[in-house]
Amino acid sequence: MKRDYKKIEPLVNVIIPTFNRPQYFQKALKSILNQSYENMQIIVVNDGGQDVSDIVESFCDSRILFINRKENYGKAFSLNEALKYAQGKYVAYLDDDDMFYPEHIETLVDTLENRTDCQVAYSDLYKAYCKVSQDGSRQVLSKTVEVSRDFDRFFMLHFNHVLHVSLMHRRDLIEKTGPYNENLNVLIDWDMTRRLAFFTDFYHVYKITGEYYHPMGDCDRISVQQRKNKQNYVRNVVEIRASRPEKPWPKIKDLSIIFMTNRLDRQTGQTIGAIRQHTFYPYKLYLPVSQKDFNGISTDMKNLVFVSVSPERSQEEQLDLLLMQSEGEYIAIIPREYPIRDRWIENPLYALINNRGDRIGYLLEDSTDSMWGVVLKKEDISKARKMFPHLSLLDSLNASGIKLKKPEFEELPLQFDNMIQQAFNAQNDGNWMHAAQIYEYIAENHNNELWMKSLSANALYKAGNKQLAACLCHEINQQRPTVSTLLLEAKVKREEKKYDEAVELLTIAERTIDGMEYLWT
Secondary structure: OOOOHHHHHOEEEEEEEEEEEEEEEHHHHHHOOOOOOOEEEEEEEEEEEOOOOHHHOOOEEEEEEEEEEEEOOOOOHHHHHHHHHOOEEEEOOOOOOEEEEOOOOHHHHHHHHHOOOOOEEEEEEEEEEEEOOOOOOOEEEEEEEOOOOOOOOOHHHHOOOOOOEEEEHHHEEEEEEOOOOOOOOOHHHHHHOOOOOOOOOEEEEEEEEEEEEOOOOOOHHHHHHHHHHHHHHHHHHHHHOOOOOOOOOOOOOOOEEEEEOHHHHHHHHHHHHHHHHHHOOOOEEEEEEHHHHHOOOOOOOEEEEEEEEEOOOHHHHHHHHHHHHHOOOEEEEEOOOOOOOOOOOOHHHHHHOOOOOOEEEEEEOOOOOOOOEEEEEHHHHHHHHHHHOOOHHHHHHHHHHEEEOOOOOOOOOOHHHHHHHHHHHHHOOHHHHHHHHHHHHHHHHHHHHHHHHHHHHHHHHOOOOHHHHHHHHHHHHHHHHOEEEEEEHHHHHOOOOHHHHHHHHHHHHOOOOOOOHOOOO
């Protein structure tokens, strides 16, 4: 009996915007139509580029909805336009110069339907380094898995680690995140994945299900070209980090930063600017201002809140008023002169989030006896102020039994990235064995096991421990082979004069580079 996909399986929308890449677009669209999963609605948006109607029509597939716009409005606009027509349970994305392998959609649907409660899943992809000829044709030179990272919400707030082409999410999440930000011209994908992380965990599927292309030499990808304008790039980063979807956020607790300043002047403005530039955890910034200043304030900073207070009130009374106005589950209090730099608030906040004890607050790193800042749970500071409203902030915290400390090194965020950098530094110094030991430690303590084993295998080979390197590669190749691990295992087999095994591994690697992956997985 023939299986009826449309009745059994959920509908998946696959969105593919295109702009002036007809020779690549055809291959990308074909890779969608060749999916093992059939129940799809494919939404193609021509963003005012060269007409690709003939390519779309040549496939004669009723699942394709073609939006042939004459004006160029950009990728974010095209994605939003496509989402208006989306009717499926899930949404996946493909850029017009990339491609899916045949089981990409089936793999992610099966994961979301049967393997996890997460509402987002993502797989691994090859980065295909290619030589582009004058006629636009591409010759793939090598393929490597450069991004294979387990989901890390705190890092996602800092920067992206999930490629959009590898991603599938529930369509109804867009009702919570809001649409793509059409004011952005770079990092459009990260802006959305970051907002998705407010509402759900992401499930990492350890399977290579597609590839994205990277030309050798000058690259025409938007993400690469737009980074060349540093000022514009920073503007986009700041806007993304300041974005806050509508509450409630089931996966992120809010932060309220209370800025204890007694006047609005150039120093205050510089501090606000520094907070905006150097803070990646979602926050609202609360400032006490006089009624006179309050009436004359105008700002486009959406997460800046001015609270009208009488200048005759004491600093403690102003603080209590701002506490009443604040919405966050975490409260940071900073003085007017506090220096703002990278991770100024994220370091102590991360320590507080992960501390299992009660009634503790973390001092900001540059705090001194005369100038200090602190981050606490709102429930703790509110209780302290209610119990001891006439005491100073510090005295009320001490009197209520709240312990204040600076975070220890092991309590700081982004430890994974710090250790990766240490391993890279060891490699650059030629200390390959030390690098391998770091990768092994990361795999045991910070997940990302396959990725770390691949890096460790290469480091062990460079260090001369070829047998252990081959064992690691063999273990990886039984689970999720890559070109690099296949080649490394083949190299060891050849040195051991096991030529038949080496040839078999080299053949698989060659077929992988030639685009024949699905024939051997």
